Amino acid sequence: MTFPDLTKFYIDGAWVEPAKTATFALIDPATEEEFGQLAIGSAEDVDRAVRAAHRALPAFRDSDPAERVALLRRALKLYEERSESFAEAMRQEMGSPITFSRQGQVPRGPLHINALLEVMETFAFEKDRGTTRLRHEAVGVCGLITPWNWPINQVVVKVAPALAAGCTMVLKPSEFSATSALLFAQVLHDAGVPAGVFNLVNGDGPNVGAAIASHPLVDMVSFTGSTGAGIRVAEAAAPTVKRVAQELGGKLANILLEDADFATAVPKGVAACFTNSGQSCSIPTRMIVPRSRLDEVVGLAVARAQQIRLGPTTDPKTDLGPLVNRAQFDRVRRLIQSGIDEGATLCCGGPNRPEGLERGFYVRPTIFTGVTPEMTIAREEIFGPVLSILSYEDEDEAVALANSSDYGLAAYVQSASQERAQAVARRLVGGQVHINYPPADFHAPFGGFRQSGNGREWGEAGLHEYLEVKAMIGYRPATAQQTPEQKKIRG
Known part of the structure; x- marks a missing residue:
């Protein structure tokens, strides 16, 4: 396979140089041999990416959902055409045997995207309840922090519903699985994602992850990883009262x-x-x-x-x-x-x-x-x-x-x-x-209780994570047929 350029980040629709010179050695876990040097970002790179996402938000949030669906369909087609490159990337970066990469890791991307596309076929971003119009709007700029163990699965279950909802985003994949994430960034670029809608900055948790979680222009953080790291993300996000969704550990x-x-x-x-x-x-x-x-x-x-x-x-x-x-x-x-x-x-x-x-x-x-x-x-x-x-x-x-x-x-x-x-x-x-060991259901909400986190991913539940609900009361004029109880409630 031809690796993506490990020295650059994807910000505002272009591959750009990091603000500082810092690298991370990528090691093949099966051989313990180095296969590349990954550029590691800083708070300055995060700020540049977040501001690009913030600028792109108004237009993308107001775009037609059909346009966002078309973007996902184009990305899905390109991903499937490049599936062998993704399989090889995950084999080398995190040690997934090639057969499991092809049959277990790679297919998760299309399975999740297709489930989301099914949701989008019938999802109502606006609907009436009595005189009130309920409107689902994009939550805003999202910081997405993903782990190394299911690299594409975890990127897709965050990026795809965020795009479908009309959010803009900054992705920080694990530094241990950055090659597959960079390949996915190229897929989105080639699929025509608008500049600033999707951004990627590589780096570690204490620096890049913390900068995303604490940035005042980030409206939501979605994090998958250990419970300890999830606590630190929530603490960093708390001063700006942003939404935090976490998929953490399990036993x-x-x-x-x-x-x-x-x-x-x-x-x-x-x-x-x-x-x-x-x-x-x-x-x-x-x-x-x-x-x-x-x-x-x-x-x-x-x-x-x-x-x-x-x-x-x-x-x-x-x-x-x-x-x-x-x-x-x-x-x-x-x-x-x-x-x-x-x-x-x-x-x-x-x-x-x-x-x-x-x-x-x-x-x-x-x-x-x-x-x-x-x-x-x-x-x-x-x-x-x-x-x-x-x-x-x-x-x-x-x-x-x-x-x-x-x-x-x-x-x-x-x-x-x-x-x-x-x-x-x-x-x-x-x-x-x-x-009784059922087949996987990619529409079933995925997420936990207790120290396994909060929020849900997959299917319609995953889409809702990236939406706010606005109630426009009185959107429909009251009619003469209102019951006394309805009048009392409004009164």
């Missing part, structure tokens, strides 16, 4: 009720936990199973884990790639060691490197049993290929274990009885509950 439970088909449910749960090398906030990392069937579960889980192939990210047969960087590699291994030190039983995997992979940030698929709720591996989001198996005596204990986390992003439940699974789903704390 998802997967309850297997005793009537579930364990031969199917356990292997599927293991595979789901190890998706993207475990680097996902919405995967089931705590498997909660009947105590009477614990040995059976462990046997099935270990057998599935042993089938997973680690290897070079260029090999189409590789299932599990490396972790994104040295810091994440060291952290995950420390957490695995904490599980051993705190008394959990290591069933497979462990903190040592996989045999034959002396280079790269590879961690073996790891499964623990004998895990109790107070253990670190049961409480902290590990963000690596680590599954904790907990056991229960009855359904109430299973639900209590699932809900014992400080997070509340999502949960899973498996049962032969759809009605029983539905009843348990109602009791689980989470923004989504997946019943």
Whole structure:
């Protein structure tokens, strides 16, 4: 692939030089070799980008929604034509095996855009309720801060609804996944995004991210990342009382009720936990199973884990790639060691490197049993290929274990009885509950409770995040047919 120019930012419709000279070494996590130097921005670059977005806002906010839909359709076509470049970018920048890049990472962009286009077909930006006209208007200039683990997915679920709503924006992708974001910026440019509507500044959180969150001309910040970083974003945004939407961490439970088909449910749960090398906030990392069937579960889980192939990210047969960087590699291994030190039983995997992979940030698929709720591996989001198996005596204990986390992003439940699974789903704390491993629903609101954040992404819920509601009362004259109750309410 031909990489985009890593030394420039996209501001006001053009590729521009940074205000200062600072770079960040891009490391291929599978080889630990440098493949580029990324320009790192400053508060001055953010200010330039925000002011461009502020100037572009009035015209874009008042544009015809049909024009914005046409822009998204053009971008979608260009993205699909360049899908292999995106797959290669994500393979190299964050270690996604090439087959998973092609089949898992790349398709998320079109899936989300198409779901949004379906929403736009019927969405009413204005509608009447009695004498009042409700009008949905763009929230304004948006600061979008995205993570490295699902690079295009997270960019698209922010940029696309912001564009559809009529917002202008400044995007700061993770410095660890900047190449795919730069490719996406070029797609939007080639699709004809108006100057200043979309801007991109690369950089780190403490400098560029903080400058976006605190800028007085930014009306909204949408952040995806760790809970700790989300708190800092909210603190920076608070003095200007801007809207803050956050999709943060997760520690998802997967309850297997005793009537579930364990031969199917356990292997599927293991595979789901190890998706993207475990680097996902919405995967089931705590498997909660009947105590009477614990040995059976462990046997099935270990057998599935042993089938997973680690290897070079260029090999189409590789299932599990490396972790994104040295810091994440060291952290995950420390957490695995904490599980051993705190008394959990290591069933497979462990903190040592996989045999034959002396280079790269590879961690073996790891499964623990004998895990109790107070253990670190049961409480902290590990963000690596680590599954904790907990056991229960009855359904109430299973639900209590699932809900014992400080997070509340999502949960899973498996049962032969759809009605029983539905009843348990109602009791689980989470923004989504997946019943019997359903197919993905890209219209379903995505977001969490508790320390997993606030706000929702995906589909119509994601569009609403970028809209304000204006009530124009008396827009329609009152009629003689008004009821006494209506008159009283108006009075």
